[in-house]
Amino acid sequence: MFRIVFALVAVCAYGQAPEFQRDIRPLLGKKCVACHGPDEHGRQAGLRLDTFEGATKTGAIVPGNAAKSRVLARVTHASRPMPPTGPRLTETEVALLRQWIDAGAKYTNHWAYEKPKRAAFPPTANAIDFFVQAKLASLGLTGAKEADRATLARRLALDLTGVPPEPAVLAEYLKTGAYEKYVDALLASPQYGERWAKVWLDLARYADTQGYEKDSKRSIWPYRDWVIRAFNENLPFDKFTTLQLAADLMPDPSIDDLIATGFHRNTMTNTEGGTDDEEFRDLAIRDRVATTGQVWMGQTWGCAQCHTHKYDPLTHKEFYQLYAFFNQTADDDHPSDRPVLKLTSTASTLVLKELEEAKRRKTRIYDRGNFLTPGEEVKAAVPVAFHQLPAKAPVNRLGFAQWLVSPENPLTARVTVNRFWARVFGRGLVESEEDFGTQGIGPTHPELLDILALDFQKDWDVKKLLKRIVTSATYKQVSDVTPELLKVDPANRYYARGARFRLDAEVVRDQALATAGLLSKKQFGPPVMPWQPDGVWLVVYNGDNWMTSKGEDRYRRALYTFMRRTSAYPSMMNFDAPNGETCTIRRIRTNTPLQALTSMNDPAFMEAAQRLAEKAVKESPLNPAKRLFELVLLRPPTAAEAARIGQLQRQAETELRTQPENVSKLLRYSEVLYTEDREATLIPDGRTSPREWRYATTAQVDGWMNAGFDDSKWSVGPGFFGKLAKPSETTPIRTAWDTESLYLRYTLDLPAKLPTKFKLPARTNAQFDVWVNGVAAVNNIFERSGHYEYTINDDGQRAFKAGKNVIAIRVSRHGAQGGDQIFDPGLVASLPWAPVAPKAGDAGKAAWVVVANTVLNLDETVTRR
C-alpha cells in the first residue's frame, strides 16, 4: 500500500499528467464501475463511467473542467460520498481524478484489446535482454552474472523436460559447454512433451473420472497422449488450437485429429438419481465457453453467464452468442448419447461431435444464468469489442477456433507466450495469467510481451519460442539475491536475477524417482496406480478400489497417475497440483508442513531414497556423499556440506547398529512397502479349488454370524452357489441356491504372526454382508456381476486373530425369484514381512538411506534455481 501511494504522489509531484490506462482505469474499476459500468441491469442512476460517452452524457464528467464535473462533487461529498459502501477515494486518488479531468478526461482502450505493437530496438540486440535491461536501467538496477554450467544444466532440464537430464547429455554439456546443443537435445527428448502436456492438462481440466457423487472412471487418456505427442512433434500452436476445438468439423479428420477434441470432453457429468441431463449439459457448455476464454484469451467470460460482465466488454447476450458456438455438440449428459470413439478393442476416448442438421439446437439467453428460464434466442457471434470472424470462416466452432488464432486476435498470442514465460520464470510478464481484462495486472514489460507475441504469431512454433526464452542472458542469470535487491524487488518482477521457485508437484516426485534410477521411461497408455496409502479412496456408491500397479507402472511419471476428481493423489495435492475440477490457469504455490511430511515420510519418496542411496554407494563406495549430491543436484557438495553429511551418516549408523530390524527395513524398503507382492490365497474360490462352506438358505436366528454359533446342522458345499438359467463353464454351479437369502460360514485357522490387508474376492450379482468373528466387515450394496475384490473395513481387519476365525456371509438375492443368482467367495491377505539379519556394513549402508532421505528434502532439491 505504502509503495503504491508513494508512486502516485510521485506522479503528481513530477507534474506528469495522469494516464487513463495506468492511473484512472484501475481507480474507476475498483471504486465505481461495479455500479456504473457495462452491466445495464446492475447500473445505478443510468450512469456509466467506463466510457467517455457514458461519463460525459449527463455531465458526470465535464472534460477539461473538474470543478463542474459531478463525479468530483460526489466522491468528495461530506455526508453522502461515493462509493456509498467500502473505502472512499483517497486524497491522492481524488487529485489524480481532478488532474485527469482537467486535462480533458481522455479515455483510451484497455491495452490488451489493442493489437500488439512492435517497438523499436537495435537489430542486433536480443529483444528479451534489451527490454529487460532497459527496465532495469530505468530502476537503477543491473542484471546478475551467468550461472555456472551445473546450475544451468539442472535448471534447463527441469524447466524444459520436468526431469533431470540423461547422464550422457549432461556429461557432454558439462564438458563442452555447448549451451544451444544442450537446449536442442532437451527440446528433442520424449520427456519434453510429457512436461508441457501436464501444463496443458491443467488447463484442459483433465482427469480420469467424470466428477460428482459416484465420480466413476472414464476413458479419455488417449487425449492426454495426443497432447504429449503434439508437444513432442511441435505441432504449431494454431493447429494445436483448431484441432482441439473443432477437428470434427474439419475436412477428413484423422483418428488422431478427432482424439484432440477430447479437450472439451473433460467437462464433468453427474449421474445421481433424478439429475436433469439438460442441466448438466448446460453446465458443460458454459464451462467450455469460460474455459476457452480463459485459456486462449485470458478473459473471464464466465462472469457474464448470469449478467453482463461488470468490468470487461462482454454482455450477457454475447456470452450466449459464444455459447451458441459450442451448443451444437452431441453430448447430452446421458451416457448413451455420449460420442465415444472406439480406438481398439480395449481402448476408447471421448470426442466432440456436431449434431446432425435436423437436431440442431436453438440457443437462448438464460435469465440470470438459469437454464430453466430461457429468454431471447441468439445466434452464434463473437463479441463486438473484438475483431470479426475471419472472412471465409464458417459460423461454427471451427470458425471460432480460426478467429482465436487469427492475426487480428489481440490476445491469443500474448496469452500463450506469457504462459510459457511464466512456467519458465515462475511468473508471467502479465502476472495475472488468467485475467488479461481490466481487472488483471498490466504487463511489467509490455513491449517485450508484444514482440514475443508478434513473432510467435508468425509460425506458432512453441519450441522456437522456448528456445528463444532460455537462450537469453536474462534466463541464464544466477538466482542468488542480496538483501538490498530483495528490498527493491522482492518478487523478482524485473529480472535483476535468475528465477528461484519451488518445483511443481509432479517434478518434485519425478525428480526423486529419476535420481534413484527408478523412474520408468515408458510413455502413454491407460493411467497407472503407484503406491497410495490405504483408505484414501472411499467414494460413495462406487466400488472402485485403488489397485497398486505392478512392475514399472509403479514408477511412471506423475502425469500418468490415475486422477480421481473427488480424491486426488495425496502427494500431488499437498504440493498444489489441481484435481481437474475446473480449468487451472496457474497454480498458487504454497509452503506448508504437509509438504514437509510428504517428502520426508511418503513411502514413495522413501523408496526413492533407498534406491538413491544404493546407487550412490554402489557407484561411489568411497564417497557416497559426493555421488548423492551429483545425482540430485548435479553438483558436488562443498567441503562444509560434505562434512555435515558425513556427520549425519555416522550418527545414523551408530543408532542403526543396535537396530537390525530397522536396517533390514531401510535396505529392503520396497519389500516392506508392497504388501500386494506378498499376497496369498487363504480361502480359494470357485475359480480354482473351491473350499467347502457351511451354508443355510432359510432365515437364521440372531447371532448366527458370531464365532460361537453352532453351525453343525448347516449343510456343506463349495462355490459357486446359485442357480443359472444357462449353465456356464467359467462359473459352474456346484451348490444349488435359489431362495431369497444365503447364509455362509467358514472357519479359518491363522498363525500367530497374522497376515494383513485381508480382502474378499467374490463373484456375485447380489448385495451381501460379511462378518469376521461377529464383527461387520463388508457391506456391499452394489449389484454388479463379475469378479471383484471387496475391501474388508478397518474393524473387520482388526477382528482377525491367531487361531480359529469365523467368516460369516449373508447374501441377498438380486431381483425377483426366477432370475439368475450366483455367489462365490474367497479370501486373500498379505503375508507378514520377515526381516533379514544384517550383514557387516549393512548399518552403514542403511545410514546412507537416511542421508538420501535428507538430501531429497533439501530446499535446493525441491527448488528450481
Next chain:
Amino acid sequence: MNEKMRTALAATRRHFLSGCGVGLANMFLAEAQEARLPVAKAKSVIFLHMAGSPSQLELFDYKPELVKYNGKPCPDELLKGKRFAFIKGVPKMLGTPYKFKQHGQSGAWVSELMPEFSKIVDDVTIVRSMSTDQFNHAPAQLFLHTGNPRFGFASMGAWATYGLGSENKDLPGFVVLTSGGNNPDGGKSLWGSAFLPSIHQGVHCRSHGDPVLFLSDPEGMTRNVRRKTLDALKDLNAMQAKQAGDPEIDARMGQYELAYRMQISVPNVMDISKEPEAVHKLYGTEPGKTSLANNCLLARRLVENGVRFVQIYDWGWDHHGTSKRDDIQYALQPHIKTADQAVTALIRDLKQRGLLDQTLVVWGGEFGRTPMRENRGGTEGAFIGRDHHPYAYTMWMAGGGMKKGLNYGETDEIGYYVTKDKMTPKDLQATILHQLGLDPYKLHYPYLGLNQRLIGPTDEGRVMKDLLV
C-alpha cells in the same frame, strides 16, 4: 486482482513465515483482515454433517396431519413441475411411525428416537424452516459447504482460516473427520481451498493409519534418527540460504519444524484412549474405532486445542427405503441412537467445560426428505423410506452466540413447504462467518475478475439476527 493485494500477499507471507511464529494457517491477507468484525461470538465451529440427509419428519418436524394422510395418494399440485431424485408416478403420503413429544421450557417437539437430545433442547436453536435449491447429494453438499453447487469453490472452513488464521501453531486450523464408511458424496472438494491458497484446505484426520497422511516416520526410521536428519537439514539449508539469500529457504525450514511438532501434537490430540471412562460412557466412544461418537469427542479435543473449524461427516443417512439397510424403521433407528448419544454428549461436554459459549455447533444434512413415501421403480416395496426433499428440512445450532431454546421457522401441515421464517444455506453461511467475527459480505478473495465470496456474488445471504443472542 490488483497490485496492492499482490504486494500485501507477498509481504504478509514473508512476515508470517520468516518473522513470527510459523502458524499453519495464519497466512491471511490484508484483504481478509478488512472483513474482521470488532466482536467474535465464536472462536471455533464444529459442523456435524449427517451426509445423505436424515429425515426431519422422523426427528424434528412433527406433522400429525401427515400421519392422518398416511397411505393416501399425493395430491397433484405437490408433484406438478417438481423434480425428484427417485420418485416416479404418484407416490403415497407417509406419516412418521414414531411418537413426538414436547420437551424443555422451550416446548420443542422432538421424536422418541432422540431421548438424549430431548433433554438439551433448552440449549439449542432448532430451525425447522431450512430450504435449499439442490436435490442431489453432491451438488447440495457442495452448495452447503462452498456456496456453489458446482466444483471449484472454497469451503467454509477454508474461508474461516483464511479470514482468521489458526489459534494453535502446532495443529492445522481446519480439520475434517469422517465416519460411516464413506467419504461424503461431494468428495474432498467439500473441504477444499479451490482458489484460496492450498494452506487453507481442510486436513483430513483419519482414525486408522496415519491420522494425517504421511505423519509417521517411515518404516525403519526412529524418532531419534528423524531428529538428526532435521538438524542436518537445517544446517545444510542454512548454508544454501547464506549463498542464495532467498527468505523462502527459512520459511521452508520453519514448515519442516512445524511438521516435526505435528508428528507429536496430532497423534496426541487424536488419541482418545486416555480420556476417563466417564467420558467414553457419555459419548459412547470406543478408542480405535471409526465412529461418529469418536469424532464428536475428537472435535471437542480439537477445539479445546484451538482448532478453528472442525468438519464432521457421518455418512449413511440416505434412507430411501429400498431395502432393510436404508429403511426408516430398521436402518434409521440404530443410526440415530448412537448419533443422539454422541452429539448430545458433545454439547453437554462443551457446556460443562465452559467451551460451548465460544464454540458454534451446527447439525444437519444437505437437504430434507419428502413427506411422500418413495416408490422406487413405481411399485411399492416392503420397506419404507423417503426421497430427497430440498424445500423444507431441519437443522439445529448451539453455542457460539446462538439463542438457547429457540424454535425457529414453520412448515405447512405436511412438512412440504416452509410457511414461516425460511432460512437457506446462504443464510447459514453468512451467520456462521458472522459469529466467527467475519463480515460475510466483505470476506472475499479476488479471483477471475471477481471478488469471490462464500455467500456468492449476490447479497441474498442474511446474518440471521433472529437466532442470535
